[in-house]
Structures are given as structure tokens and as C-alpha cells.
Amino acid sequence: PDRSQLPSWKIQCLNKCDFSKKGSVDDDISHIVAFINSHEQYFTTSSCSGRIILFDGAWDCQVQKRNCSWLFVTHQKCQSEDVLTSLEKSVGDSSLKFEPFVLHIQCKKLEDAQLLHTVAVNSGFRNSGITVGKKGKIIMAVRSTHCLEVPVSHRGTVLITDQYLDFLVRVSNQKMEENLKRIERFYECLQTALQPQEQKCFLKEAADKKPIYRRRRKRAQVDSVTDCCQSVNDHNENSEEETVCDLLFL
Incomplete structure (x- = not known):
């Protein structure tokens, strides 16, 4: 977008460096x-x-990792051989971990955050939530619970068999597949929720004029979109009366 036309709070965020x-x-x-x-x-x-x-890394008395180093990382499915080769480099206590999709969004108003929260929960990201800072900064976090973390070595000694490593990699890959499906579902519902109001009305009128036999033939497809739209519409109607269940005031 043209930064000259953006609000100041958004320009400040855009100008920050990516420290990931x-x-x-x-x-x-x-x-x-x-x-x-x-x-x-x-x-x-x-x-x-x-x-x-x-x-x-190394475990401390509070069961937390210290001085961690990444031996292997991928944002796609992986092969057991790649993980095993990386595991051989371990000198401390290593763990294999799957982390699902996460997205943090700063919102202008609380109602904007509530809308995204509804979309996220309906898309399968049921651990999503909203935080409001002391200065009124509103952040909506899209989160899921299908994580995985398994210790696989201790002080450089591998604790598991090759067969069990294959199993862990297979489970991680399955979780990655499900994760990508939820991401696309989130995007589809997000597009529906953020459509201009005029376009929503046009699509609703067009759907009402479709012949009955065409509705039945495409029932599965229409139902999935309708459920998402209905959830968002219900949210819009009740946003002034409802408060998000996991709203935290910091």
C-alpha cells in the first residue's frame, strides 16, 4: 500500500526491521x-x-531450555534422514518440535479484533485470543493447539530408535498437512469477512436468485461458505453487546 496514505500507527510498524x-x-x-x-x-x-x-540446548531446574541452537528447521514436510543427520550434531539435550501457524495482528479497534477472532476460531484456530495493552494497543493472535515436542537426546546421546524417529517425523508431517489446510480455510473465511458491504449484499442477492436444482447440486460447497458468512454476520450484529471470552487486559 501507499505509505503516505496510511495512519501513523501503521507506518511506524511498517518501518520496523524484521528481526526474525x-x-x-x-x-x-x-x-x-x-x-x-x-x-x-x-x-x-x-x-x-x-x-x-x-x-x-540444556535443561535447567525450571524445565526450560537455555542456550538453544537450531540443528534443523523447515516450514514444509521433512524426511527422517535429514532429521537424523542433524541429530548427530547434538551435544546437549535436543528435542523435535512441531509448531503450527501463528499470526499476530495489531487492530485499530476492539470490534476489528473481535471480527478476526471469530474468523480464526471458525477456521480451526481455537487457541486464538485478544490482548489489550496498558496504552490501548490491541493485538489479535491466531493460534492453534496441535503442537508436538519430544526430547530425542540427552547430553549428545540419542535416546530413541530410528523406527521411533520415523514415527515422529510421520506425525509431524501429518500435523503440517493439517496446518496448511487450516491456513487456507482461514484465508477463505477472512476474505468473506472483509469483503466490502456492497459486495456482500450483491452475492447474497445472487444466491437467492439461483434455481433450486443448482442449489441442491452444490449444497456442500454453499454450506461451507454460508457457515463462515453466518458466523461473521452474527458477530457483526452482536459485537457491541458481546465481549470476547479470552480478552486479557494487561
Whole structure:
């Protein structure tokens, strides 16, 4: 978007450097990030499409990792051989971990955040939530719960068999597949929710004029879109009366 026409709060975020290890938006969600940032009331502050990581470190008494180093990371499905080769480099306590899609969005108003929260929950990201900072900064986080973290070595000694490693990689890859499906479902519902009001009315009128036999033939497709639209419409009608269940005031 043209930065000269953006509000000051959004310009400040756009001018910040990307301090992530990758330094850029993941390919599988670049279209989502661009779509959200094209709307005046939103701006993405951090994101990850989902990843499989093998990291090495040392456990402390509080069961937390210290001095971690990444032995292997991918945002796609992986092969057991690649993970095993990386595991051989471990000198501490390593774990294999799958982290699902996460997206943090700064919102202009609370109603804007509530709308995105409805879209996220209906798309399968049921761990999503909204936080409001002391200065009124509103962040909506898209999160999921289908994570995986398994210790695989201790002080450089591998604790699992090749067969069990194959199993862990297979489970991680299955989670990655489901993760990508939820991402696309989120994008589809997001497009419906952020459509201009005039376009929503036009689509509704066009749907009402369709012949009955065509409705029946495409019932499965129409039902999925209708459910998403209905959820968003219900949210719009009740947003002034309802408060999001997991709203946190920091």
C-alpha cells in the first residue's frame, strides 16, 4: 500500500526491521499477510506458517531450555534422514518440535479484533485470543493447539530408535498437512469477512436468485461458505453487546 496514505500507527510498524531468523514472511502465508495489511484497520506484527524444528540446548531446574541452537528447521514436510543427520550434531539435550501457524495482528479497534477472532476460531484456530495493552494497543493472535515436542537426546546421546524417529517425523508431517489446510480455510473465511458491504449484499442477492436444482447440486460447497458468512454476520450484529471470552487486559 501507499505509505503516505496510511495512519501513523501503521507506518511506524511498517518501518520496523524484521528481526526474525529468516528475515522475511513465509511463502505459504505471504498472500494472507499482504491481504490483511491492505486493510487500513489491521497490520501484522509477526507470523510463522508453521515449522518442524530440531533444537539443541540444556535443561535447567525450571524445565526450560537455555542456550538453544537450531540443528534443523523447515516450514514444509521433512524426511527422517535429514532429521537424523542433524541429530548427530547434538551435544546437549535436543528435542523435535512441531509448531503450527501463528499470526499476530495489531487492530485499530476492539470490534476489528473481535471480527478476526471469530474468523480464526471458525477456521480451526481455537487457541486464538485478544490482548489489550496498558496504552490501548490491541493485538489479535491466531493460534492453534496441535503442537508436538519430544526430547530425542540427552547430553549428545540419542535416546530413541530410528523406527521411533520415523514415527515422529510421520506425525509431524501429518500435523503440517493439517496446518496448511487450516491456513487456507482461514484465508477463505477472512476474505468473506472483509469483503466490502456492497459486495456482500450483491452475492447474497445472487444466491437467492439461483434455481433450486443448482442449489441442491452444490449444497456442500454453499454450506461451507454460508457457515463462515453466518458466523461473521452474527458477530457483526452482536459485537457491541458481546465481549470476547479470552480478552486479557494487561
